[in-house]
Amino acid sequence: MNEQTNLDIFTDSFLPLLQAGIAFTVPLTLISFALGLVLAMLTALARLSEFSPLAWVAGFYVWIIRGTPLLVQLFIIFYGLPSLGILIDAFPAAVIGFTLSVGAYGSEIIRAAIVSIPKGQWEAAYSLGETRLQALRRIILPQAARVSVPPLSNSFISLVKDTSLAATVTVTELFQKGQQITAAVYEPLLIYCEVALIYLIFCTVLAVLQRQLERYFDRYSTV
Amino acid sequence: MIEVRELTKSFGGTSVLRGIDLTLEQGQVLVVIGPSGSGKSTLLRCLNVLEVPTSGTVVIGKARLEFRADAKPRKADVLALRRQSGMVFQAYHLFPHFTALQNVMEGQITVRRTPKTEARAKALQLLAKVGLADRADAYPHQLSGGQQQRVGIARAMSIDPELLLFDEPTSALDPELVREVLKVIRELAEEGRTMMIVTHEMKFAREVADRIILLDGGVIVEEGPPEQIFGQPREERTRQFLSLLLEQGSV
Ligand SMILES: Nc1ncnc2c1ncn2[C@@H]1O[C@H](COP(=O)(O)OP(=O)(O)OP(=O)(O)O)[C@@H](O)[C@H]1O
Ligand SMILES: [Mg+2]
Numbered sequence A: 001m002n003e004q005t006n007l008d009i010f011t012d013s014f015l016p017l018l019q020a021g022i023a024f025t026v027p028l029t030l031i032s033f034a035l036g037l038v039l040a041m042l043t044a045l046a047r048l049s050e051f052s053p054l055a056w057v058a059g060f061y062v063w064i065i066r067g068t069p070l071l072v073q074l075f076i077i078f079y080g081l082p083s084l085g086i087l088i089d090a091f092p093a094a095v096i097g098f099t100l101s102v103g104a105y106g107s108e109i110i111r112a113a114i115v116s117i118p119k120g121q122w123e124a125a126y127s128l129g130e131t132r133l134q135a136l137r138r139i140i141l142p143q144a145a146r147v148s149v150p151p152l153s154n155s156f157i158s159l160v161k162d163t164s165l166a167a168t169v170t171v172t173e174l175f176q177k178g179q180q181i182t183a184a185v186y187e188p189l190l191i192y193c194e195v196a197l198i199y200l201i202f203c204t205v206l207a208v209l210q211r212q213l214e215r216y217f218d219r220y221s222t223v
Numbered sequence B: 001m002i003e004v005r006e007l008t009k010s011f012g013g014t015s016v017l018r019g020i021d022l023t024l025e026q027g028q029v030l031v032v033i034g035p036s037g038s039g040k041s042t043l044l045r046c047l048n049v050l051e052v053p054t055s056g057t058v059v060i061g062k063a064r065l066e067f068r069a070d071a072k073p074r075k076a077d078v079l080a081l082r083r084q085s086g087m088v089f090q091a092y093h094l095f096p097h098f099t100a101l102q103n104v105m106e107g108q109i110t111v112r113r114t115p116k117t118e119a120r121a122k123a124l125q126l127l128a129k130v131g132l133a134d135r136a137d138a139y140p141h142q143l144s145g146g147q148q149q150r151v152g153i154a155r156a157m158s159i160d161p162e163l164l165l166f167d168e169p170t171s172a173l174d175p176e177l178v179r180e181v182l183k184v185i186r187e188l189a190e191e192g193r194t195m196m197i198v199t200h201e202m203k204f205a206r207e208v209a210d211r212i213i214l215l216d217g218g219v220i221v222e223e224g225p226p227e228q229i230f231g232q233p234r235e236e237r238t239r240q241f242l243s244l245l246l247e248q249g250s251v
Helices: A002-048 A052-066 A070-084 A090-116 A119-127 A132-169 A174-185 A188-217 B040-047 B075-082 B100-111 B116-129 B145-157 B175-190 B202-208 B226-231 B236-248
Strands: B002-011 B014-024 B029-033 B055-060 B063-067 B085-088 B163-167 B194-198 B211-216 B219-224
Touching: A002 A052, A002 A090, A002 A132, A002 A174, A002 A188, A052 A090, A070 A090, A070 A132, A090 A132, A119 A132, A119 B085, A132 A174, A132 A188, A132 B100, A174 A188, B002 B040, B014 B040, B014 B219, B029 B040, B029 B202, B040 B055, B040 B085, B040 B163, B040 B194, B063 B075, B085 B145, B100 B116, B100 B145, B116 B145, B145 B163, B145 B175, B175 B194, B175 B202, B202 B226, B211 B226, B211 B236, B219 B226, B219 B236, B226 B236
Parallel strands: B029 B194, B029 B211, B085 B163, B163 B194
Antiparallel strands: B002 B014, B002 B055, B055 B063, B211 B219
16 A cells, blocks of 8 residues: 555656756756856866966866855855845856856866877967967867867766756756655655656766767777 | 078077078978987977077078067968978877868868868879878878878978978888888979978988988088088088998998
8 A cells, every 4th residue: 555655656756856857957957068168168268378367367267166165156146146236046046056167167177188189289280370279179179079078978967966956046956846745745765766766867868978979089099 | 492591499598409591492302410409300390480489580482580589470470481381290290080181181271261172182182192092081090100191291282382391201100111101202302392301211311302411409510412411521520420320220
């Protein structure tokens, strides 16, 4: 009798949880990661630029974000900024927080990847008459992209899980939904395991995509 | 015509080139020899402006640039001078994410703004010239060292440079692959390409050079036709260098 009830609770809550995942967790992850990658690229280029104030600003940003907890950053954006008259809705506030995070950690990955490309590649591009920007775009970044795919995929998968922090700033994403259901049915073990299962499904899909991306880049070898 | 006047280059406090003067007529082949650390690579890299010379003047074709210790050259001037010469590197430095064909198209498309079909046709022609028409679609890692270096030569020629620079083009190659690369360079010499070649292959130098310079300690110790350098060198230093090579069996 009891087991039957548990199964009911499981099946009844699966759809609402999946919906919360698809309606909030997935878009939050995708939007933050896409914007974060752009920010990461700009930050990496700024840190490598010959113009030192730009490099300094970028370095300062990375220092702040990496040196403080993501949870605290989210609280500052959502609960703190209103004191300055800056009111941001929960979802965009979460997007801003996660974007800044991906931007900072991603920029370190991209910067390391760019620096890892042998100097001879720059020189070969220069010797053809390419400008620094052309060399970067045509020769260096495509190779750096290949190097950064595995670590960036890791960041992406981490982000999927980190979006659960958005629950603390009132976004009704997957984890928050789990909390709500738990409060109603009082089956924390069951519901939170179910929440975990759905995160696992999302991350597994991503891992498969990552492998395909890596295979695409494996068409050439650098050795 | 290529002209180099009072060219110097220092890294920090160490001066590596100490006043190089050179003139090279169109179609001439100049071979640069000298002991390790004498500044051969630095000289070539300065002409391609991969290193910015500390002072002196470089004229290649239509581009002329005067370097001064107290001022950085303008980027546009550097690009203009650099585009007058093509560089063949000891370690090839092919673009690994491009096929052989794409490697030879890259400069044409990105720098010259040549339309793709035209660039492709020319790249295929250049690959055929270095004997690699059938490997156009191979990635660098699928090619032997000798093949990679021949792609490197085709790539350097793809931007129609006034001057081709070779920095020990065969030093990284297994002995049996050296010949195929030297053959290509010899053919270019016969075609009347203007070239500067750093090499330790003395037999090849003797055949291909119109003139040879011996560099030591950042200065030109002796300059002359191969018959002079190998037959009756005027400088004691040249004799020493050649006899050292003779001992090592590379003449
Ligand atoms: N980027 C650099 N920074 C500092 N010193 C350098 C740099 N490049 C070259 N040198 C120094 O300049 C000198 C000449 O180097 P270069 O590579 O031109 O010699 P080379 O004649 O080509 O020697 P090799 O036959 O070994 O290739 C060497 O003492 C080298 O250590
Ligand atoms: Mg050298």
